[in-house]
Amino acid sequence: MASISGICYPSPALRLRLRRSLPILSPSCIRHLRPPRSIVGLPRSSSSAASSSAVPAEKIKNGAVEKDPIKLWHRYVDWFYQHKELGLFLDVSRIGFTEKFFDQMEPKLQKAFRAMQDLEKGAIANPDEGRMVGHYWLRNPKLAPNSFLRLQIENTLDAICKFADDVISAKIKPPSSSAGRFTQVLSVGIGGSALGPQFVSEALAPDNPPLKIRFIDNTDPAGIDHQIAQLGPELASTLVIVISKSGGTPETRNGLLEIQKAFREAGLDFSKQGVAITQENSLLDNTARIEGWLARFPMFDWVGGRTSEMSAVGLLPAALQAFISFFLLQGIDIKEMLVGASLMDEANRTTVVKDNPAALLALCWSWASGGIGSKDMVVLPYKDSLLLFSRYLQQLVMESLGKEFDLDGNRVNQGLTVYGNKGSTDQHAYIQQLREGVHNFFVTFIEVLHDRPSGHDWELEPGVTCGDYLFGMLQGTRSALYANDRESITVTVQQVTPRSVGALIALYERAVGIYACLININAYHQPGVEAGKKAAGEVLALQKRILAVLNEASCKEPIEPLSLEEIAERCHVPEQIEMIYKIVAHLAANNRALIAEGSCGSPRSIKVFLGECNVDELYA
């Protein structure tokens, strides 16, 4: 046997012998081999109980990390889930929930199924905002509660496909580019208006696309400049998609204003290259309409930002990312994404928990995190193209579940922390702590069976391909973590395709919905986000007052530099002196205020004035 980093591989000769002698067990056969559920319900080891202070007593008493490999194999087979048509498998065997726990959760899961059925029928599932929650209708418009909504969905999909085809085939082209067609797509948006499109692009974009997509997802001027600089002369052939459900998110507005400035400076007409995706009559929608942008696509009130990948938000950017297929240029197959999501939704409608992958995930989350978020979910896809899945899930899970109050108004401070990057890369970063350090997590491995999409591979050493290493690393990490009582889930897909990506998104959307029902919270609002936005607005309002005070003092003859105390006093906010210092330091670092005395390193010594006084502002 050849041994690589503790993983044993049979020699090529032995491998051939094994191949000839062993019948091939397909996962579908495995599903029918259900041995008795004998191993759940064993006592958890005392060492594991001691290290999990936050888990409920019931779990410590009855839970167990089973170590007997044969019993584990039975548990694996017993709980193995497969979706044949999607080629998606789910292994929850390394989460040690007990039969008793399962029985306790069963009625709660049935209640959650009923809540999901009501939601799909159009109930006001977001009570705070009085909204329906309809992202499931996007991939199966027949489910929409009325024909108006169904038509809206279908017409929007048709419009997206037509627009993308016209752009790709250069029927719609930029007015003043020598290229004669669009060559770049720039997507401006943040949060749910960026993370889905970014994830899908990373997962599915062709290697050398004729229409390359890039993103502005922040109000960082240096980041924006970087994108514009990289576009260079291709700005003239860039299609800019501005995405914002509300149409008023400051970061997105700023990105738009910056890019419009770049267009003006290059002598280009932005309106001929701009597309808006937003709610009807939002600020963005009205701007795009009044300025006569190239196109506008609707974002529906009943689709939340973090579940909007299957709306125009995700579908248009994907459909524009073209590659050559059978001598034709076509975008990422968005209809296949919708089929993947729809098939997964269908599977998740069964009320048989064992056959419902989203419910199984929710069950595992409840067990592993005690239903109170006591453990973090580390998401590790072993495939570079799925790198952004954990980042995408971070918003989907944390913005949905991280809530102060439950639906009955009790303070619960709920949540489930998500982080992760990719394997095996993370094995060389933080897996050390996961294996041996603080025990505050469970892992979700995402496994992709096909190593290379082309299907061709070569052995970089006898009997072993590069992909075998990746496979070995995943299996090795899963085993090593489990051997140290660290629990994990494994989701397996055959390949990263539009269909499997759609299915993964749908799987987690539903798991979040079910889990939210189990913990009795509203998964579809985000009241906590407003506090930061409001505070940011107050900082900018204070900055305007400081500038007015400094302007007045700087217009005097001679100029009157002011200390921080004097600025605070003249702004009538002495209690805000720390924030005033930070604002002044930021202005000074960007040459928008000048330090007359002292330095920013010693705040008490600073005296500050403006380089140029604005008399107009003074008498305005």
Ligand SMILES: O=P(O)(O)OC[C@H]1O[C@H](O)[C@H](O)[C@@H](O)[C@@H]1O
């Ligand atoms: O799409 P927008 O309205 O611009 O919103 C972008 C993001 O803004 C907020 O931060 C919300 O918490 C997110 O859920 C949302 O995705």
